[in-house]
Amino acid sequence: MASKILAFLLLFLPFELLHHSNAQSWIQSGFWRTNSVIAASEVNSALFTHLICAFADVDNSTYQLSIPSSDVSIFSNFTDSVKRKNPSIVTLLSIWAGQAQTYQSTFGQIPNSTVLSSMASQPSHRKSFIESSIKTAKLFGFHGLDLSWVWPSTASDLINLGTLLEEWRAAINSESRNSNKTRLILTMKVPYVPTLHSVSYPVDSIRRNLDWANVVAYDYYVSTRVNFTGAHAALYDPSSNISTDFGIREWTRKGLPASKLVLGLPYHGHAWRLVNPDENGVGAPASRSGLTSDGSMSYWYIKFYIRRFSNGAAKLYNATYVVNYYTFGANWIGYDDVETIKAKVSYAKEKKLLGYFVSQVSNDENGVLSLAAAQKDVEDNQNKRLLMIILLPIAMVIFILGFMLCYLRRWVLKSKGNESLSNSDAPNLQVFRFADIVVATNNFSIENKLGEGGCGPVYKAYDLWKDGKGMEFMDPSLDDEFSSCKLMTCMQVALLCVQEKPADRPSMLEVSSMLKNETAAMVMPKRPGFSIKTDEDERNNSGLQQVICSNEATVSQILPQ
Known part of the structure; x- marks a missing residue:
């Protein structure tokens, strides 16, 4: 998403900055x-x-x-x-x-x-x-x-x-x-x-x-x-x-x-004669000026007049009104400089x-x-051009860096996934990636990204599922009194798809069957691959865990001896 925004800015910024500099538009x-x-x-x-x-x-x-x-x-x-x-x-x-x-x-x-x-x-x-x-x-x-x-x-x-x-x-x-x-x-x-x-x-x-x-x-x-x-x-x-x-x-x-x-x-400007020379701001009492017949004066004549009578004269700028005015004795001239x-x-x-x-x-x-x-x-x-010269290279650098980081991240994850599979495991590689599809299809949020030391989200999901607290991993908006059993089934299937040994991963057909038949017995998942933790009980355990769903949404577990 960030790369799309940067790409948009990269295309939009030059045209926006130069829009008002077009000679035909001003x-x-x-x-x-x-x-x-x-x-x-x-x-x-x-x-x-x-x-x-x-x-x-x-x-x-x-x-x-x-x-x-x-x-x-x-x-x-x-x-x-x-x-x-x-x-x-x-x-x-x-x-x-x-x-x-x-x-x-x-x-x-x-x-x-x-x-x-x-x-x-x-x-x-x-x-x-x-x-x-x-x-x-x-x-x-x-x-x-x-x-x-x-x-x-x-x-x-x-x-x-x-x-x-x-x-x-x-x-x-x-x-x-x-x-x-x-x-x-x-x-x-x-x-x-x-x-x-x-x-x-x-x-x-x-x-x-x-x-x-x-x-x-x-x-x-x-x-x-x-x-x-x-x-x-x-x-x-x-x-x-x-x-x-x-x-x-x-x-x-x-x-x-x-x-x-x-x-x-x-x-041009207009001139008045002040009633009181000491009161000479905008709005001061005044009468008709005698400098010209109607009080109007061209800019060049005003500048000539100011130069001629500059001694003791005050040329002022009023930022409130955005006007210039000049006073000399009782003469007051308002104009634009x-x-x-x-x-x-x-x-x-x-x-x-x-x-x-x-x-x-x-x-x-x-x-x-x-x-x-x-x-x-x-x-x-x-x-505007200077702003474009400064911002455009910055936007380009950020865009390139973002693109490189995104590509590198995908490459690392792909490499880690390939390391866990032999060349003969190509069919199971599809099953490994199918875990994402299982999760997405069932509105279930498990990120099967590998964390350092086996502490990523997938391992957290496994630990919660093992302790019977799998629902704590779910988005609360997904849970209701009739859906928890289905969510737990999806979670179990997803964990089976990320087993360390290729032989322990279900095939595509088996995944489909497990999802369709909620009352069927499923193999109990072991700790996912690439974890530095060990689980002796799991290593020696080949039992089944059966999840049975009813209309009352109760869960029965048959634990191994």
């Missing part, structure tokens, strides 16, 4: 916008598996995708540009919500697309949108499409969204069959929780039709909405449900597998998510955060 995605401060060709695409070009708009009358003429060359060259540093990169075209207005939500004023809402509400509008999106993606060389409709505003919008995804996926599948080309990837951004105004997102449709969902796990708090310093991308929050961990657990509880979720990593990014990548792996996406690539400072995220992935894979 998404490292990044959003890049056409108005970014760095060109697409400057992005270190080697740090990503997927890059998403943002954004294409939706025409408010035709509901077809619309790309400004000034951006046409950027979109058409995007895939080729990012493939220069990573030929295997996969690119997607992201579709923006279009013309926006605002509505009041839990967090304040959030943009809502009236264009997408109108598009999704009518079959003809959906058809126009879907056909143009597929055509545009193919025309500009993208491998997939991403919908950036994060905040549908009504229950009808959410229902229509589910229908849109069903029809969109069907059209993509159809196009792939007809063109005999690779099917387009379909993804969309979703909020950190699957419920909006007590109405759930179409989780079933998302699960069936999206390759994955990009979870917007940031902007929980901004200075234009709340009057306290908020951890805008908190992984955990001990005081509320506004956290990434809570949102991920809600999505999976609603039925969306973790393998369909890609975790958002923000490359290297240690936070690494912690979130580890979290995504621990929760078996599909991967992560960054928003947005151009907000990084010389690729510091993207490199940290990618290195964390590499470190985890190296640790």
